[in-house]
Amino acid sequence: MAAMLGLAAPSAAQVSPSGSVLRYRIDALKSNVKARVGFFGIASKTARFPKVNGGIDLQPSRLDTIRLDVTLDTTALEAGDEVTLKRLKSENFFDVERHPTVRFLGRRMTMTGPVTATIDGDLTARGVTRPVTLAVSFANPPAKATGREPIRLSAQTKIDRTDFGMDAYRLIVAKTVTITINAQMVPN
Template sequence: MWIGTRMAMAVVATGMGGAGSATVPGSFAYGIDPAHARVQAKVGFFGLGSKTARFPRLEGRVALSERDAQAVTLDVRIDAQALEAGDSLTRSRLRGPDFFDVERYPRVIFHGSTMTRTGPHSAQVAGTITARGVTRPATLAVDFSRDFSAMTGREPVHIAASTRIDRRDFGMIAYPLIVGRQVTITIDADLVPGRD
């Protein structure tokens, strides 16, 4: 779970405790505030209800530029080992080898390569998601709390993003008659100006 005259977005992950990257020249720098950021993954269960995994830890940086509304570099890292669920059995299964296999693959990564504005404060960011060592195409629908034309790089901005993936594309094929194929991923995060 990404402007005004013409603005591009570049996001470079710091890693889960790693060092930051250089800011894109001519860009506004933002950092994802780890204390106000979360990711959820929701999947159908028995065709009647759903199960939700929560990923409370993610880090990254965002830079917005006036130069090119379609240019995007986006790399955000999500700590899969921090995965939480509604009960201990679900949490154990989702962390285990049938699903996220967090011991072998401790990170989920989104990399964006193209952004298309769809409204005054919304955009589609196309790129890839990597989970369980598998990389597949994905597109995030992103809503910003401010109109693109009002962003200056000096104010905090909230983003809400979502995408849908097929879990089988990432090798998560267990329990096909119980757990749905389509997974809806949502991201809510506060962006803090000039934060590494």
């Protein structure tokens, strides 16, 4: 349940002094977002968001000042079967007619290792915004980013769907939803 937004174009050189911001955009063809929720207490259902947009701005010398923007097109949502898809797109869950996107905007990163971090930000779904923390793994240390190579990351968080007004089928569908973002960012 996350969302997308394009970022401004970088200034003249992508590789610049360590104090400069490096800008990347999500490569939608090499990125995906999934949301998994328990079902009947013994199984799970997974929704896929094939239309992902956004990007990341980072300063290798000041990684705490990150900006991660992930926007999902809920109208393109995919599910394992037509009944589930119809329910997920309905006003009981994503209400895609009134809320065609879900967006995560990360504003602060805390490195927990050379390639692991947490990113604090806000998730907006169905017009409701709540704070969320992503646990992130990078393919390469972000502190060594130059602006020439892609940035690959995998991130995960858990949310309570009822916090976003998705409270239908409480006896059948679990409250906790696990969101996984796999993204490749390319220099913008």
